[in-house]
Amino acid sequence: MDMVPNKRILLRQFATGTPDETDMELSVGKVSLRVPPGSGAILVKNLYLSCDPYMRGRMREYYGSYIPPFVPGSVIEGFGVCKVVDSEDPYYKPGDLISGLTGWEEYSLIEQTKQWRKIQFEDIPLSYHLGLLGMPGFTAYAGFYEVCAPKKGESVFVSAASGAVGQLVGQLAKLHGCFVVGSAGTKQKVDLLKNKLGFDEAFNYKEEPNLDAALKRYFPLGIDIYFDNVGGVMLDAALLNMRLFGRIAVCGMVSQTSLPSSVGIHNLNMLIFKRIRMQGFLQSDYLHLFPEFTEKIIEYYKQGKIVYIEDMSEGIESAPSSFVGLFSGKNIGKQVIRVASE
Ligand SMILES: NC(=O)c1ccc[n+]([C@@H]2O[C@H](COP(=O)([O-])OP(=O)(O)OC[C@H]3O[C@@H](n4cnc5c(N)ncnc54)[C@H](OP(=O)(O)O)[C@@H]3O)[C@@H](O)[C@H]2O)c1
Secondary structure, three states, rough: OOOEEEEEEEOOOOOOOOOOOOEEEEEEEEOOOOOOOOOOOOEEEEEEEOHHHHHHHHHHEEEEEEOOOOOOOOEEEEEEEEEEEEEEOOOOOOOOOEEEEEEEEEEEOOOOOOEEEEHHHHOHHHHHHHHOOOHHHHHHHHHHHOOOOOOOOOOOEEOOOOOOOOOHHHHHHHOOOOOEEEEEOOOOHHHHHHHHHHHHHHEEEOOOOOHHHHHHHHOOEEEEEEEEOOHHHHHHHHHHHHHHHHHEEEEOOOOOOOOOOOOOOOOOOOHOOOOOEEOOOOOHHHHHHHHHHHHHHHHHEEEOOOOOOOOOEEEEEHHHHHHHOOOOOOOEEEEEOOOOOO
16 A cells, blocks of 8 residues: 655644744654545655744644644644655646645645645755745745835845845845845854845844944944844834834744743834834735746846855754754754755
């Protein structure tokens, strides 16, 4: 019956506080490499899996979010790049490379195939379909152009700037003719921002005793656009430094996701004084722009106008530690897990 062992990462329990490797566990099951007849499903071999901060939100028992929690005892779900092994869906055939929401395991049976994409551009690293050309890259694209409404010459600040989303926001802002400063949590990341990713300036926020003073140093005339990936005290400091009619794109609050309750923001009165527009967004609200995003980013990449940094860990066993590492800043660039070779 073509049954093979299948290593899987299960959610052992809901996480409290900063997620820990012990919230997850490795188990070995068995899987048939044949799709059940008449199911319309596909059976995929997972090649690359993505670690994304939003997944922390699915590790708690909360049903009011835009996406439901994981189920304790079940396989963790995340974005993946996969090869079709067997298919009962006429659109997919064995050997196709595809990306979509899969399981943290070696093989997955996919019953809902509608949200999946075939990978067409094979001269770009496959794993980039989880980062540069995947959900985080699209978040940068939609957030920067649609939410920030940038103008040439404006001053842009990006937090978690060397990460999956931030590194592309900064590069798009530079291509748009903006002055760009990024913050990150280590010297190595700051060096990457300045020397590889083309940011005008960068600083290590962990070495700044006063974030307000740090932002005043880099933006003496103020910030036009703040692309916020972290929330908390950085958001508060940015509010104090915005220019008239500035825009804040609230993309994520990674500094807050593991806290029992979020820290208060004290400087919201700046929204009135400076007539700032502060807008939260989800990349999924802009999916109609995905084709133009793909076309433009591939063109920039092939022309050498943008680069992309990945942090690749090896083997499904590395998934829990790679995921946990997102919350201490261990990842340098987009965190991906290589489960199997192409
Ligand atoms: N709205 C949307 O549709 C959407 C879509 C995708 C992602 N997001 C959000 O975008 C943000 C960035 O995601 P990503 O995938 O690009 O992640 P990432 O930046 O690749 O990885 C997370 C980074 O966050 C930083 N970090 C972790 N804990 C922190 C803390 N307590 N305070 C400050 N920084 C902290 C670390 O970098 P440092 O070493 O620099 O601290 C870490 O490397 C996240 O908030 C995520 O939830 C939103």
